[in-house]
Amino acid sequence: MNTGWIRCGAALILLGTCHAAGKLGQFEAKGSYTGTPANLTLSATVEPAPQDKGAAGGIYVAALVQNDWLVLGPTGWVPSTMGFPAYRTGPLANTAVPVLSNLDVAAIECAQVFAGYGRTLDAMVGEMTYRSIYQVPALWPRTTPLPCSSMADADAARFLKQATFGATEAEIANVKQLGLAAWINAQFALPASRYPNLPETPSSRPAECDNICGRDKYSLFPLQTTFYKNALTAPDQLRQRVAFALSQILVVSGNEINMAYSYAPYQNILVDNAFGNFRDIMTQVTLSPAMGRYLDMVNNGKPSSASQQANENYARELLQLFTIGLYQLNQDGTVVRDGNGLPVPSYDEEMVRKFALILTGWTYPVKPGAAPAKYNPSYYLGPMVAVATNHENSSKALFNGYVLPAGQTPEKDLADALDNLFQHPNVGPFIGKQLIQHLVTSNPSPAYVARVSDAFANNGQGVRGDLKAVVRAILLDPEARGGMRSEVNYGHLREPVLVGTQLLRALGGQSDGVWLIGQNRSLEQNVFNSPSVFNYYPADYALVDGTEAPQFGIYNTNTAIARVNHLYSMVVSATATGNVITPGKPDTTVVGATGTSFDLSPLVALAGDPAKLVDRLNVLLLHGTMQPTMRDLLVKQVTAAGTDPLVRTRTAIYLTAASTAFQVER
Known part of the structure; x- marks a missing residue:
């Protein structure tokens, strides 16, 4: 690793720009840090590709500091002039590397840190089994900002x-x-x-x-x-x-x-x-008349004869989509398989039938002034109410050997059944993984899912299902925090709602929502109007290589073009009054209408220096992940757009937001 170490054409390449011959996607090299920029603990993990584990080789870690390399050897950091030692040699295996431990980072502020492995250093370079794992932040605050101070x-x-x-x-x-x-x-x-x-x-x-x-x-x-x-x-x-x-x-x-x-x-x-607690959500969702109507639990009475069945719609989705999923899960979210490698079901049709019977006897809440009836007319202000004579209250064997006693009230049967379901070991990994996918990344590692499942199982005070603990675990996990992520399957496609809101918030915009409703309808995410109970896109949607990518379920040729057109109409072709851009004018038929607009004055002030403008958009829109080649191209395009500061600014925003670097959030 020296300044001429890797070249693609004539340029020095950072990881991810020239990797066609490597093993990208087969191995892991990532970093994380905790603490504050003044007192950091930085670490790295290196996981060789399966076919390389056990082979003789070395683990390498290096930091690029102002075009000079520092190398982490067995005794600490050394300049590359003293050679390029491996951090550890021997049979290649998963390795945790304490890059820094509670040290002032002044010596390597702004340094790009790389980690990887190989049979030899040359083999690592040739096979490209290394990655950029983070950029060390600058000390903050500081009197004189460094070029990477924006990393904070x-x-x-x-x-x-x-x-x-x-x-x-x-x-x-x-x-x-x-x-x-x-x-x-x-x-x-x-x-x-x-x-x-x-x-x-x-x-x-x-x-x-x-x-x-x-x-x-x-x-x-x-x-x-x-x-x-x-x-x-x-x-x-x-x-x-x-x-x-x-x-x-x-x-x-x-x-x-x-x-x-x-x-x-x-x-x-x-x-x-x-x-709150997920157990409370289970009860309130189940007794919501909107859910009762949507999935047919409302006015679902007990069968009047042995040849009839209770409606199974809500019972099936309660199990399949809302709590435990189709297959038994390990706490890390991986599927439990039998001796033949087949996934083990988490429930069967008989269990669906039992839950359907347990859920009988509920009707709409009573309208004010009306008399209770066996089947109340539709009314949605309040939870559904039980009618005991409509409830099938026989004994039923549920999960984990629990038997629901016969003769109980509808309320007691429901509470006991939901308690039994809530204790199922699948609930934590099933719900936790989906929340990770929505908030952080479509492809969390099993270890990440396991840590979140642990938080679901116990918030640290013996409480199961505490969503505060779950949310905290998701957002503060090492896989959510730390430096830049270069794994090809990390992050997620921004769903249409987030494309619009994240761009508007970054630009200081406001909206009454009217324009955004129409825009996102054309992008197949009409808020609250999903096409089915499986959401706008299936939770298990995967790419052709098997990579989980739920949000790509509504990404196709039409919506890809519509996304770019949406951004163009929002940023470039919208009406401008001074530096205020108005893609959506107020609809006079809407009470309190404001339309949709944003003021570009703070960014226009930077447009005299295209590099400064691009660098600020790198922070606001890409949280520092812009690659050098992209930055160079954007600076050239913004410069070529002319001298008008507003035109430059609109060009920079549009090109940045339309790029895959923004569309796929890392």
């Missing part, structure tokens, strides 16, 4: 893209001041920004209800606008982001529940309980 900003921006609907300049400063854990605790303490409590709407649309009335009462439009306003400006960003993830796991779709008044209470269940 970039780390905060990356965290905020996982924990909120997008990083803002103000929130980046807040995270840097508080620290990650304290910021999370502060978010836990904020009151919930809820959906409006709307009055009952008649089930049939009255003749005098015009198009605007129909939009506001017989569609989810007012809830969608509330969603976007909360996503962009509500202070309880973490709660809103977690609630949105939960809404894509515990799905009720407006395709069926399409009156705003009937749907709002369901979303409030998820907002109110985003930091």
